[in-house]
Amino acid sequence: MSTLKYSRQRESIKEYLNSSCEHPTADMVYMSVRQEFPNISLGTVYRNLNLLADLGEAIKITTPNGGDRFDGRTAPHYHFCCTKCGNVIDLDLKELTHVNEAANEHFDGIIESHSMMFYGTCSDCINNQ
Amino acid sequence: MSTLKYSRQRESIKEYLNSSCEHPTADMVYMSVRQEFPNISLGTVYRNLNLLADLGEAIKITTPNGGDRFDGRTAPHYHFCCTKCGNVIDLDLKELTHVNEAANEHFDGIIESHSMMFYGTCSDCINNQ
DNA sequence: TATAATTATAGTAATCATTATTATTATTAA
DNA sequence: TTAATAATAATAATGATTACTATAATTATA
Numbered sequence: 001m002s003t004l005k006y007s008r009q010r011e012s013i014k015e016y017l018n019s020s021c022e023h024p025t026a027d028m029v030y031m032s033v034r035q036e037f038p039n040i041s042l043g044t045v046y047r048n049l050n051l052l053a054d055l056g057e058a059i060k061i062t063t064p065n066g067g068d069r070f071d072g073r074t075a076p077h078y079h080f081c082c083t084k085c086g087n088v089i090d091l092d093l094k095e096l097t098h099v100n101e102a103a104n105e106h107f108d109g110i111i112e113s114h115s116m117m118f119y120g121t122c123s124d125c126i127n128n129q
Numbered sequence: 130m131s132t133l134k135y136s137r138q139r140e141s142i143k144e145y146l147n148s149s150c151e152h153p154t155a156d157m158v159y160m161s162v163r164q165e166f167p168n169i170s171l172g173t174v175y176r177n178l179n180l181l182a183d184l185g186e187a188i189k190i191t192t193p194n195g196g197d198r199f200d201g202r203t204a205p206h207y208h209f210c211c212t213k214c215g216n217v218i219d220l221d222l223k224e225l226t227h228v229n230e231a232a233n234e235h236f237d238g239i240i241e242s243h244s245m246m247f248y249g250t251c252s253d254c255i256n257n258q
Numbered sequence: 259t260a261t262a263a264t265t266a267t268a269g270t271a272a273t274c275a276t277t278a279t280t281a282t283t284a285t286t287a288a
Numbered sequence: 289t290t291a292a293t294a295a296t297a298a299t300a301a302t303g304a305t306t307a308c309t310a311t312a313a314t315t316a317t318a
Contacts (some may be wrong), residue, residue, distance in 0.1 A: 103207065114248065117245075120240040
């Protein structure tokens with residue numbers, strides 16, 4: 001196994017993830033971090049986002065359209081995805097703690113976690129339409 | 130607006146979706162329907178799967194790896210996705226009916242639906258490891 | 259502190275899933 | 289039966305992501 005080595009690029013990516021609340025795509029992270037590191041490569045962004053997700057320092061959010069999104073907020077919470085504009089928004093909804101066990105009752109494998117995504121229209125799209 | 134025209138290819142795709150319980154990817158549908166229509170195009174498969182989903186005759190399941198999957202069972206239900214092999218399995222868990230309203234309480238837009246995916250290890254991967 | 263070892267990067271090519279294009283074919287309406 | 293039109297097959301194009309490789313940055317060691 002290889003040991004993790006510091007990199008300023010990864011630090012900048014992590015910082016941006018933690019400061020942003022828009023659940024950016026890899027490309028959005030790329031655009032932002034390029035202000036500090038004009039030569040950073042999109043591959044570097046992807047590699048580090050996935051690394052941070054593996055380390056548990058970020059969450060990868062699978063969406064139906066427009067690529068995965070990333071979230072620096074690692075505490076369990078749920079998301080809303082607007083079917084009009086695709087934006088992802090944090091929800092204030094307490095964690096469903098018993099569903100994993102409930103789902104496991106009639107199931108032959110081992111259930112460890114779940115993710116839930118809510119869909120509809122965000123307030124921006126309601127107002128601007 | 131254009132009127133829908135019958136096609137034997139679409140009929141075969143629909144039939145396969147309804148007979149299968151493995152939540153096939155577009156490519157799996159393609160492989161199967163090719164036995165009846167050797168010249169069918171992958172584009173035709175994609176177009177019809179999306180069309181069926183739009184018509185409400187199938188459900189598109191977004192997964193973290195390996196492409197979207199399709200389900201001919203349209204009654205609301207939840208899925209499990211194995212983190213080892215990627216297989217998608219139906220769960221016997223009753224629908225969470227109040228979460229949409231609960232999520233909407235502190236939210237500025239309109240929430241219409243949700244999807245939930247459970248993760249863990251399926252029984253095949255537990256046994257074969 | 260200099261040097262060696264090793265990981266990370268930039269730049270680029272390749273891959274995978276999906277959608278778009280277009281000439282031809284199948285279905286439906288007149 | 290013919291005309292209108294939607295669907296298809298074949299292929300090209302796109303978008304998101306990963307793989308490759310020579311160089312640069314970081315860390316360990318002498």
